[in-house]
Amino acid sequence: MTAPAIIGIDLGKRCFHRHAQTRHGKPLFRKALSRQKRLSQLAQQPACRVVVEPCAGSH
DSSP: OOOOSEEEEEOOSSEEEEEEEOTTOOEEEEEEEEGGGHHHHHHTSOSOEEEEEOOGGGO
């Protein structure tokens, strides 16, 4: 599997949605994670840029 260059995380109240892509913009995966699993799943990924999109209620 190709290592992701960027992982985007959409923060929600009950779950997080993750999207990863290569440095060329090719999607690698889209997954929904519970709050409890978010850090363990992210720790298993190789080093890359992580961007976060907060939920609408965070304003």
